[in-house]
Amino acid sequence: MSEPQFGIFAQGTVAHYFLEFDLHRGAGLEALRELRQPAVSAGGVNLVVAFGPALWRRLAPAHAPKSLTPFTPVVAGDGRTAPATQHDVWLWINGSTPDVVFEHARAAAKTLEEAATLAAEQPCFVHRDSRDLTGFIDGTANPQLLDAPVVALVPRGQPGEDGSHVIAMRWVHDLEAFEALPVPEQERVFGRTKADSVELDEAHKPPTAHIARVEIHDPRGEELPIYRRSVPYGNVHEHGLYFVAFSADLQRYDIMLSRMFGTAPDGLHDHMTDFTRPVSGAYYFAPSLTLLHELVETGAISSRTPALASR
Numbered sequence: 001m002s003e004p005q006f007g008i009f010a011q012g013t014v015a016h017y018f019l020e021f022d023l024h025r026g027a028g029l030e031a032l033r034e035l036r037q038p039a040v041s042a043g044g045v046n047l048v049v050a051f052g053p054a055l056w057r058r059l060a061p062a063h064a065p066k067s068l069t070p071f072t073p074v075v076a077g078d079g080r081t082a083p084a085t086q087h088d089v090w091l092w093i094n095g096s097t098p099d100v101v102f103e104h105a106r107a108a109a110k111t112l113e114e115a116a117t118l119a120a121e122q123p124c125f126v127h128r129d130s131r132d133l134t135g136f137i138d139g140t141a142n143p144q145l146l147d148a149p150v151v152a153l154v155p156r157g158q159p160g161e162d163g164s165h166v167i168a169m170r171w172v173h174d175l176e177a178f179e180a181l182p183v184p185e186q187e188r189v190f191g192r193t194k195a196d197s198v199e200l201d202e203a204h205k206p207p208t209a210h211i212a213r214v215e216i217h218d219p220r221g222e223e224l225p226i227y228r229r230s231v232p233y234g235n236v237h238e239h240g241l242y243f244v245a246f247s248a249d250l251q252r253y254d255i256m257l258s259r260m261f262g263t264a265p266d267g268l269h270d271h272m273t274d275f276t277r278p279v280s281g282a283y284y285f286a287p288s289l290t291l292l293h294e295l296v297e298t299g300a301i302s303s304r305t306p307a308l309a310s311r
């Protein structure tokens with residue numbers, strides 16, 4: 001029996017920080033041991049740790065879900081793209097105030113500096129009542145507390161059980177273009193009302209609406225949901241959404257992205273992508289807390305691991 005990383009489901013924090021690292025050639029991950037101490041448990045801060053697919057396969061091949069692969073770029077015929085910016089380690093730190101979260105982000109980066117290069121970092125915040133910067137509530141159809149683990153975690157008995165597939169993408173919004181649309185048009189872009197996030201009825205929700213593109217089903221008609229934890233970021237010059245989600249399997253992301261970018265068989269694209277574009281994209285695996293602990297405690301995550309030493 002294993003426990004997931006609880007931070008995936010932690011609610012109520014308004015300050016967020018994301019860090020991505022590239023491991024130095026031949027480096028070990030002893031630093032992760034330290035990371036768990038000051039940077040994880042102090043000050044009511046949550047930490048989620050995830051690994052790039054290639055690194056995780058080297059660290060713990062027996063615990064890698066079959067479908068775990070790096071993010072591949074999506075390139076649509078009309079020039080719309082979702083670039084791949086895959087790195088080795090992903091950290092999500094969140095807490096109740098930006099100062100404490102910043103201190104922990106700095107401490108985490110310092111802890112890893114001997115082993116890895118900081119490749120990307122992004123402070124984020126919760127905007128009003130969980131609204132994206134477009135003004136639309138983000139998270140309405142997210143699975144509720146009891147369903148979230150079923151949606152987000154690899155089922156028990158499978159390789160990587162109680163771990164989760166993470167998608168991390170930074171999107172840059174063109175708010176001026178979006179705000180130039182009358183509100184009813186904006187609502188057709190997302191498929192929900194702006195004030196209170198009510199789903200438009202079938203007659204008014206275009207097949208190109210965001211929620212129409214990302215609501216997907218398996219061949220038996222069962223919905224395939226994901227658990228989203230995205231947060232806005234930015235300054236006056238550049239701003240948007242740091243899209244983060246957790247899923248029991250990776251294919252859901254691939255299917256949703258192909259339906260958003262017009263590479264799915266029906267050729268339609270998500271009209272939201274007329275107003276925002278991704279500038280980064282990566283997949284990670286957040287192993288169960290139990291496995292993470294085991295690997296660190298038994299020293300399996302160390303430079304002595306042949307798989308790591310061969311990097």
Ligand code: HEM
Nearest residue numbers: 132136137138139140141142171211214215241256257276
């Ligand atoms: C800038 C990027 C994005 C923005 C601003 C955005 C915003 C939103 C909003 C406002 C909703 C409706 C309310 C809700 O249920 O949360 C929504 C729903 C959803 N989004 Fe996104 N989203 C973005 C990217 C993505 C991506 C990249 C994916 C998948 C890979 C995705 C998957 C979903 C899903 C699964 C839903 C729920 C659909 C349903 O069942 O009703 N979103 N998003």
